[in-house]
Amino acid sequence: MLEFHETQDTARKTIFVEVILPLAISKTYTYRVPYDIDKSVDIGKRVVVQFGKSKIYTAIIYNISDKPPGLYEAKYIIDVLDEEPIVNHFQLSLWKWMSDYYLCHLGEVMQAALPAALKLASETKITLNQSAEFERRNLSDKEFLILDALEIHSELRVSDISKLLGQKTVFPLLRALFEKGIVLISEEISEKFKPRRKAFIILNPFYNDSANRKALFEVLERAPKQLELLLAYYKLEKYQQEIAKSDLIEASGSSAAVLKTLLEKEIFFQENKVISRLSSEELEIFMKFELNESQEKALSQVKEAFSERDVVLLYGETSSGKTQIYIRLIEQMLSEDRQTLYLLPEIALTTQVIERLREYFGNQVGIYHSKFNDAERAEVWQKVLKGEYKMVLGARSSIFLPFQNLGLIIVDEEHESSYKQYDPAPRYHARDTAIYLAHLHKAKIVLGSATPSLESFFNAKIKKYGFVTLKGRFGGVQSPLIEVVSIGEESKRKTMQSHFTSVLINEITGALSRKEQVILFQNRRGYTPVLLCTTCGYTPKCINCDVSLTFHKSSAKLHCHYCGYKQELLNACPACGSTKIEQKGFGTEKIEDELQLLFENARIARMDLDSTRSRNSFQLLLNNFEEGRIDILVGTQMVAKGLDFGNVTTIGIVSADSMLKYPDFRAFERSFQMLSQVSGRAGRRSKQGKVIIQAYDTSHRVISQVVRNDYEEMFDTEILERRNFHYPPIYRLIQLDVKHKDFTKLLNIATSLAGILRLQFADRILGPEAPLIGRIRNYYIQTILIKVEKEGVSIQKIKDALRDILATFEADPANKGAYIQIDVDPY
Incomplete structure (x- = not known):
């Protein structure tokens, strides 16, 4: 039976909203809408709700109805935060699909999707904004009381304010104070994102008349400081269209008080404008380039393939000019007034590609990745929502943006493992999720790679995807020469210098003498991976994880790369007291250090996770390398991913064996991709490049396939093994980590x-087995693998059955203390 609100002349139905909470809970929850705000609710808007006894959260409205929940009494929502929905129906459909496909909760998808600045959290601390400018006389009595209390106490909780005002619901009041910029609220009910505002000064148009201006100068002669400020304004006006308050005060050398006097006299007016936090430099829009014959043919084939398939794999060798084809496809989307999403696997890539695309498209390009702060991410979200950005370039999280009219998705370097989210849930793959997102929008999607994933190449082979090949390097540049050098042979002949063969040393020397640049690849960061006591064999291990600690010279400490634990470097073995402790193995730090000894005059830099933690470090490093201020760049897999430097002619792969011997069914596929991609960084302009691969096992079939650039042979040998041993792309995998x-x-x-x-x-189950690292962050791990054939079996029925089994299993008190982490398509 429906409840009604009685008013003077109408009877209204009670409205209920089903909401998604940003929590790992299996259901949505239903709340009741107060009559006075029932016209404000809409699907996709944020609402403030109480969950449990005292926790407050931002939730997203998922559904609206007049049906109350049957199992519990619905609480009232506290407030509606948005005038317009911030999440659209495409996104909600995508969230639901991700929840079903990746066996996670809707709330976990919401938590991953929304920028932090658009979410409210659970703690409630209110402080006074010391930099706020406001008139006390404009405050209500209750706002004045809160302000008074905050001046006495530096921090108040919501419960304190409730007692102070003698009322239970204070959230709308706090929100009003926050929006005025008077208070700062930590998480709960805190709208962390506010548009950035800046004060600009405008001369009263009355003084544009020469007679009035002359009179003004005469009046201000008696106030020299005010006259000085006016003259500074006229000087700035010659060079700037808009004059910021801060710029005027700085240019005139005056104080804010002098400017305030001129504002009070209405000689100047102040205008507060919303400005972007993002870079707004006007970049020249340059669109004059011609596709070569191979590119024209490939572009035509892509468009033709789109008439029959929504997904097309563009298979083109490194430096073949795939980006120019993408640009032509984006131009077509712009002409149709549709949006484009351009996905890249690494922020390292976006920094270089961004400049290239902005040359063509100017500031129509929005950027979205994790190095942006919360406010900047929220601003991009709002701009995409309003349709201000016709194109977004970003890492995997940009699939969550609120596109309204998406026409094209480009997944560049689609084979990259960086597209996979491992922790926390949802453990999604951005490439696969992008394919479903394109389906929702009825958009087209291009997967581009010189070394496609076996999944994508297999789908192209069975005609599920369109397939286009782009042959030859752009500009007719020859592919690099690849030479494989035996570390074992050179060690016997004693021609090794540190970790470098004589061949690699000679190539680096030659490149430096010709003023050319060098990239060296070592897929391990840190200085020394293992410390070993040669007396008793002791190796320092992490106290939280079953993994040895890596020595980092930059911090002079031993680091765990899994949980972040650090400890001081050992002077003596804690097990036997011996001082004979040796360093085994080498990472990028050690390579950098030893290169400096061998090439004293060379300018050497390192690109890995440790050297690029700060916000602008990628950009700075890339700029310095591109402008020739770095001679040798040492790096992990970051250097392999699509970087394009014209003066790099020599590439050195310091140790190829470490990748090939990794215990993983994808090891050979990934080794081929990595070695090919690193090799592709050499000789990308007019000069032919040279690649030196150092290895012990020089006859390994993957190295031979890389030298011959024979992807198809690698695919054929790998697909046979995958078929025989029931691995993707023939079978699907679901991994359960029990902890x-x-x-x-x-x-x-x-x-x-x-x-x-x-x-x-039945026999689809493997395990339980301990994984490679059997304990992380003090949790022991056992892995169970489910292998599901693609033909003749409903994967959705398998997942539904698995959900039921796990729900029953987790509810059993005998399993208390354990938790299960589910990863669909884990590798």
Whole structure:
């Protein structure tokens, strides 16, 4: 039976909203809407709700109805935060699909999707904004009381303010104070994102008349400081269209008080404008380039393939000019007034590609990645929502943006593992999610790579995707020469210098003498991966994880790359007291250090996770390298990903074996991709490049395939093994990581779960087995793998059955203390 609100002349239905909470809970929750705000609710808007006894959250309205929940009494929503929805129906459909496909909760998808500045959280601390400018007389009595209390106490909680005012609901009042900029609220009910405003000064148009201006000068002669400020304004006006308050005060050498006097006299007016936090430099829009014959043919084939397929794999060798084809496709979208999403695997790539695309499209290009602060991410979100950005360039999280009219998605370097989110949930793959997003918008999607993932190439082979090949390097540049050098042979002949063969040393020397640049690749960061006591064999390990600590020279400490634990470098072995401790192995830090000894005059820099943590470090490093201020760049896989430097002629792969020997069914595929991509950085303009691959196992088939650039042979050999041993792309994988702090209990729980799963899924279950790292952050891990054939089986039925089994299993008190992490398509 429906409840009604009685008014003088009408009877209204009670409205209920089903909301998504940003929590790992399996259901949406239903709340009741107060009558006075029932016209404000809409699907996709944010509402403030109470969940549990005292926690307050931002939730997203998922559905609106007149039906109350059957199992519990609905609480009232506290407030509606938005005038217009900030999440659209495309996004809600995508969130639901991700929740179903990746076996996670809707709230976890919401948590990943929304920028932090658009979310409210659980703690409630209110402080006074010391820099706020406001008139006390404009405050209400209750606002004045809150302000008074905050001047006495530096910080108040919501419960304190409720007692102070003698009322339960104070959230709308706090929101009003926050929007006026008077208070700062930590998380709860805090709208962290506010448009950035800047004060600009405008001369009263009355003084544009020469007679009035002359009179003004005469009056201000008696106030020299005010006259000085006026003259500074006229001087700035010659060079700037808009004059900021801060610029005027700085240029005149005056104080804010002098400017305030001129404002009070109405000689100047002040205008507060919303300005972008993002770079707004006007870049020259340069669109004059011609596609060569191969590119024209490939572009034509892509368009033709789109008439039959929504997904097209563009397979073109490194430096073949895929970006120019993307630009032509984006131009077509702009002419149709549709949006484009251009996905890149790394922020390292976006910094270089961004400048290139802005040359063509100016400031129609929006950028979105994790190095932006919360306010900047929220600003991009709002601009995409309003349709101000016709194109967005970003890393994997940009699939969550509120596109209204998406026409094209480009997934560049589609094979990259960086597109996969590992922690926390949702553990999604941006490439696969982008394909579903394109389906929702009825958009087209291009997957581009010189070394496609086996999944994409297999889908192209079976005609599920369109397939276009782009042959030859752009500008007719020859592919680099690749030479494989045996570390073992050179060690025997004693021609190795540190970790470098004589061949690599000679090539680097030659390149430096010709004023050319060098990139060296070593897929391990840090200085020394392992410290070893040569007396008793002791190796320092992390106290939280089953992994040895890596020595970092920059911090002079031992680091865990899994949990972040650090400890001081050992002077003596804690096990036997010996001082004979040796460093085994080498990372990028050590390579950088030893290169400096070998090439004293060379300018050497390092690109890895440690050297690029700060916000602008990528850009600075890339700019310095591009402008020739760095001679040798040492890096991890970051240097392999699509970077384009015209003066790089020599590439050195310091140790190819470490990738090939990794215990993972994708090791050979990834090694081929990595070695090919690194090799592709050499000789990308007029000069032919040279690649030196150092290895112990020089006859390994993957190295041979890289030298011959034979992707198809690699694919054929790998696909045969995948078919024989039931791995993707022939089979689907679902990985369950069972975790517990007690190792014995974990073994019992994981074995029990595997037994239950075998009853349902038979021989599709592998495990439980300890993974490569058996303990991380004090949790022991056992892995269960589910292999599901693609033909003749409904993967959705498998997932539904798995959900039911796990729900029952987790509810069992015998399994208390354990938790299960689900990863669909884990590798």
